[in-house]
Amino acid sequence: MELKRYLKKHFKFEEFRPGQEETIESVLKGKHTISMLPTGTGKSLCYQLPGYLVDGPVLIVSPLLSLMQDQVEQMMAMGEKRVIALNSFLSPQQKAKALEELERFRFIFISPEMLGIESVLNRIRKVSVSLFVVDEAHCISQWGYDFRPDYLKLGEFREKLGQPLTLALTATASKEVRKDIAEKLHLGDWNEVVYSVDRPAISLALEFASTFQDKLDRTVELVKYLKGPGIIYFSSKKVAEQTAVHMREKGIKNAMAYHGGLDSESRVLIQQQFINGQLDVVCATSAFGMGINKENVRYVIHFHMPMQIESYLQEIGRAARDGRDSIAILIYSPGDEQLAYQLAEGELPDQYQIERLFAFIIDNQIVYKDLADRAEELSIICGFTEIQWRIVEDYLSNLEALDYKIDKQSLLQLIENRLEVKNTKIKKMLGWVHTKECKRKVILEMFGEELQERPRNCCISCGIDIDHYKETEPSSEQSLAAVDWKQELASILLMRERI
């Protein structure tokens, strides 16, 4: 009752969405909380509202700069001025000023990497954070182990901040992942608010294609046939680009590619065009998605199989935000999983590289303490990619505790174990592709849920009437007046600068 008053006062809403009130109550009772709410529930409200009821500032750890900027923008638009994103968008001067005036802010957004900087952490410690929020908390499990190791250190950072009350928010985390989140954050005791990951409005389809060409043809056919807009996910930037070109040649005019290799202007532009309904389809890699709040995505096609079921769920979850019937179609060709295995292997150092590293250390009599300082040199000599080196570096950084007793075998074992974890996830994904059981039931079981009720057009095993997802009338969105993209981009960028 009380909470609703604040909801109306600060956010002008009459009612909470499912899970919001429970999450907020749990936090206000002083319990560490892991909250898994469906996409589009308004997870940010779960920390914004408590922000007005607690004493110190709220610190929000966020995975993407663009996500932080969006949140800050939104909150400013709502009239909240005491909000800042501490990240590399700030010039060194702006950053220094922000840190100096840190007491001024009620909401502080930050990346794990920035929080890992000692001087920044020490400064934040002085403002006594009242609520420590981890947004998109599944990133801890998904990225922390190798891609962005600072995610794994959040527990350590949290302790340095005096173990503040903590709220972890996510839309997709299996029971194991939630446990991992709690462990990595050093939560001890915690409360869970868990809502189903099931999205009854999304039909789960799967098709087989014998060759690459067949798959490509079928994809084009589907895009022409299905009611849009839609997203197609690829595990290769090149194939995403080529397919987008191919689609335009086949008469699908508003098809664009999106991946991490594009410059940031193009990325912002394509994302905005998609959100504004100026694109029919985006050929994307996994870079596309987080922070895309588009109500009416009608289909998600997987040209390549994701590397884990959680990624699959996140990606198809971008459809049907408005709750209207939508379809997810994974097109599988025999051997597709090889690409996933290859990607998993490629991010870990191989035995050969480790041999070279140790040979070099011995030949040059390098003291282990100096290894980190010579990272660049070693990376070139041993042929490590940035991410591969990070795994070695992380291993080395833990050596101090072991009195620098380094041995090749334990490092190789660690790498082997990491690969095993990744491969197991790929195998699970592949198992789901091949299962003849109800696809929805199997996914829910993986998340520790039971299927309560089969929706119409549940999945390929239960039967789908694909005509239901057919384009019946020309999309009204496309008839909107043409927008000057250049001008639009300029205005978006201007808005960012102002923050």
Next chain:
DNA sequence: CGGTTAGCCGCTAGCGGCTAACCGGTGCGCTAGT
């Protein structure tokens, strides 16, 4: 694994066809050099 490409051979002067080698996703912060 499967798609792309560079490079070579062969037969006849530019191009087809073959093979071997290579590559494949996600992002933060910082620094050097324009």
